[in-house]
Amino acid sequence: MRPTARMDGRNYTYYDSGNRQIEFAEGEFNWRPKAGEVSSSVSLASGDLMLTYVQAPSEREIEQTRYVDPEAVYASAGVSPKWRRGIHILQEYKPTAGEALRSVVAGACAVLCFVLSGAFSSNEAQVLKRQEASFQQFPVETAFKVTQPDALVRVLIWSNVNNSWAEFDVELEDPEDEVLFETSRGVEFYQGYDGGSWSEGSTTTTLTFRPTVAGQYTLTFSSPVSQVDWKGGRPANRLRFSVFENVYPTFWLSYAALVLIILAAIPVLRRLLHQRRRWLGSDWEDDE
Amino acid sequence: MNKLGNAVFIVVCLTLASGGYYLALTGVWGESSDVERSVRVGSSGGYGGGGRVK
Numbered sequence: 001m002r003p004t005a006r007m008d009g010r011n012y013t014y015y016d017s018g019n020r021q022i023e024f025a026e027g028e029f030n031w032r033p034k035a036g037e038v039s040s041s042v043s044l045a046s047g048d049l050m051l052t053y054v055q056a057p058s059e060r061e062i063e064q065t066r067y068v069d070p071e072a073v074y075a076s077a078g079v080s081p082k083w084r085r086g087i088h089i090l091q092e093y094k095p096t097a098g099e100a101l102r103s104v105v106a107g108a109c110a111v112l113c114f115v116l117s118g119a120f121s122s123n124e125a126q127v128l129k130r131q132e133a134s135f136q137q138f139p140v141e142t143a144f145k146v147t148q149p150d151a152l153v154r155v156l157i158w159s160n161v162n163n164s165w166a167e168f169d170v171e172l173e174d175p176e177d178e179v180l181f182e183t184s185r186g187v188e189f190y191q192g193y194d195g196g197s198w199s200e201g202s203t204t205t206t207l208t209f210r211p212t213v214a215g216q217y218t219l220t221f222s223s224p225v226s227q228v229d230w231k232g233g234r235p236a237n238r239l240r241f242s243v244f245e246n247v248y249p250t251f252w253l254s255y256a257a258l259v260l261i262i263l264a265a266i267p268v269l270r271r272l273l274h275q276r277r278r279w280l281g282s283d284w285e286d287d288e
Numbered sequence: 289m290n291k292l293g294n295a296v297f298i299v300v301c302l303t304l305a306s307g308g309y310y311l312a313l314t315g316v317w318g319e320s321s322d323v324e325r326s327v328r329v330g331s332s333g334g335y336g337g338g339g340r341v342k
Contacts, residue, residue: 098294105297105298248313249311249315252312260305
């Protein structure tokens with residue numbers, strides 16, 4: 001753990017230490033510099049202040065150094081630097097203009113996306129209660145009423161596959177008894193132990209479609225097939241399904257929220273990066 | 289960042305939120321479609337065909 005010191009209500013954290021030697025000095029001093037004089041020093045930093053414990057041959061001092069804004073110094077001399085080198089340990093993070101506002105706006109938009117997503121999800125309505133059938137009962141035909149043709153309809157399908165796969169044909173008739181589409185759906189699920197437990201696949205799948213009109217639709221499952229594909233497997237023999245209407249693809253709002261969260265976090269990331277770069281020059285190693 | 293930059297940033301945020309809302313509202317998702325009957329079928333999880341319109 002880095003050594004610390006406390007002065008005037010501030011906590012200073014160890015930065016570096018070493019020996020220093022006066023090779024050349026110019027300016028005003030309250031002591032007499034002597035060329036070639038060697039002293040040892042330990043420096044600790046806190047914000048824009050540094051404490052340096054100096055042990056010279058004849059005395060022991062504690063120096064306090066304050067970071068001077070280079071822009072002001074350059075401006076006072078009427079010059080502008082061509083480039084600046086790295087981040088100084090005493091150089092505090094300066095937020096850009098409007099940084100907090102941008103974070104708040106992006107964060108608020110992300111929250112709005114989550115609220116809208118929740119509102120969409122709460123509108124989902126189950127139009128067909130969970131039904132279960134064994135493969136011996138196939139074909140299974142069931143009707144359900146769609147009242148919201150503007151949104152999607154989703155059929156949740158489950159089968160008791162275990163180290164096996166199952167597949168079945170699905171047909172949907174519209175309110176005029178015309179076949180709207182026919183398709184197939186399958187599920188496969190495998191699990192085992194190989195130095196640790198593992199699983200792959202899923203026992204569920206979905207069938208999503210956009211209804212053409214409101215009215216009674218007829219869903220038919222047929223031609224079930226199941227096969228064991230892994231040791232210890234068991235072929236599926238049951239199917240369970242339920243139907244929901246007023247379904248919206250809320251993942252779009254989730255994607256938008258994710259991007260907005262990243263945008264809102266940029267100032268925090270910049271601040272962390274700045275902090276990390278400040279302390280790059282420290283000679284402290286945590287494993288010591 | 290200047291005022292214009294902040295304004296652009298705010299517009300981008302609002303566009304992202306409203307774009308997500310619009311796409312969720314209009315029901316755009318990873319479906320396969322048949323133009324003739326305007327029937328669109330899709331799935332998630334498991335496997336299977338996207339659908340065939342008779």
